[in-house]
Amino acid sequence: MMPSRRRFWLPLLVSVLVVPACRKDDGGFTEALNDTYGPAFVGSATTDATALEVTFLESPFAEQADAERRAAARKVAGYVRDHYPRYKALDKVIIAFPTKKELAAGKLSHVAGTYTFTHTELEAPAP
DSSP: OHHHHHHHHHHHHHIIIHHHHHHTTTTTTTHHHHHHHEEEEEESSSTOOOOEEEEEESSSGGGOOOHHHHHHHHEEEEHHHHTTTTTTGOOEEEEEEOOHHHHHHTTOOOOOEEEEEHHHOOOOOOO
């Protein structure tokens, strides 16, 4: 398989096989997040499920400057705060915007555009 085809198939494979497995019992949160912000992998970042990680597979913010990515990540973290059914059980929300280069290399374990937000930083959920 040619490298350019791999870049296409990796995000597709993740979205078809992995994302549905992570959607169980989230009350439709993942689907609503994808509809609002675009394709994302949503899963627990820790074994004790106290951190929720949202990794966008093809976000235009991945190639933007840090200030733009941080603002977008903050907005998504606020969405998680207001819509994720188990938000109160989380210690932090992690938002990642991997670049095309990081996706092609399969380096999702260390994404340069990763932002972490705690409850204190996100304040109280909207009523």
